[in-house]
């Protein structure tokens with residue numbers, strides 16, 4: 001394996017690089033950008049960002065999040081894709097190959113392992129929420145939101161998540177579609193899904209912002225999101241903001257490293273990653289601008305939690321002209337956005353099993369899916385039969401989300417920053433980022449700012465929690 005890994009680093013240094021036998025490869029630079037954007041833009045932007053912004057008091061949290069994206073997220077996304085592209089293997093072996101190249105312990109492969117496992121854990125709850133979105137395609141399509149009051153719409157959502165059988169079925173549908181695409185090979189289908197659905201989603205979000213402007217509470221929504229009140233921040237909010245920068249950019253979940261491993265040398269990492277980061281952030285901010293005015297116009301609670309978009313947006317669909325069609329299209333596109341992210345959460349495990357154990361994609365995909373399905377039941381039950389089984393007030397779903405986003409991903413990000421900034425040779429990283437200025441700036445951020453930022457957030461959180 002080691003020998004193999006080094007060999008492909010060498011070949012990869014030739015123009016475009018020869019893929020190791022059986023590896024997928026992106027046909028064009030655009031294909032990678034689309035897949036990576038598809039991974040980044042998902043439920044994180046539209047479902048999670050607004051609800052955690054609501055829970056953490058608005059403006060100050062948003063500002064902190066933007067800092068985390070710019071100073072920690074973007075440099076780390078460059079680092080993660082770089083590791084994948086230079087390592088040319090699934091995450092654990094890509095790390096191992098680069099550790100060997102740098103002459104350090106092969107145990108650095110642990111970082112890759114953590115990525116694969118994190119992707120697995122994340123997908124187990126991600127697919128549950130994606131299942132809610134898919135089921136809302138039908139709720140919206142039948143016109144159920146039309147003329148319904150906020151309370152009635154709240155009760156619809158409560159009815160859905162309170163039903164363990166229905167939510168298991170919807171989650172399983174998402175998992176089946178995700179596995180089918182991953183088994184077939186991520187390239188086909190992904191490109192088309194992203195090119196048609198992503199712009200569509202953006203347009204619909206803007207339509208929703210347009211509606212939000214008519215509610216008479218738009219200014220209140222903007223004020224909530226952009227007028228920082230730092231007294232509302234706690235150590236935990238800071239940790240949540242950092243964790244969400246990771247979640248939203250698909251960092252440290254193995255996906256970006258794996259996609260990077262299918263990428264040729266001709267692509268400019270800096271520009272590509274910046275594009276992805278800006279798009280991802282824009283979608284989140286636009287989603288917030290659509291949602292908060294509706295929250296205030298209907299006297300809803302911004303901190304209502306994971307149900308926020310499933311209650312606010314249907315109110316809008318119920319009231320706006322053509323709301324039935326807009327709602328239907330919105331949930332279709334949201335489901336696609338979730339799907340392209342789910343694919344990137346599953347791909348690392350499948351890529352690892354095919355490469356390391358020699359399994360077919362069918363076998364690797366089926367095994368991964370079976371494991372994820374079992375684990376997903378814990379998240380399904382967190383909203384019904386297990387809702388009172390909590391640990392420090394957190395359900396299984398909350399614990400999984402909190403552990404992965406707020407702790408595992410930032411820690412693994414810290415390790416990636418140290419690895420690419422301090423362990424990898426400067427000549428190696430320079431080869432990956434040939435533009436002198438980009439390399440200098442990136443190297444400064446990844447060596448000093450990114451790790452110190454992550455550590456500061458942790459220390460703050462521990463201080464407050466202790």
Ligand code: PHE
Nearest residue numbers: 040042043044247248250253
């Ligand atoms: N970034 C995705 C989203 O915002 C979620 C994700 C996290 C995907 C980690 C891959 C890896 O929905």
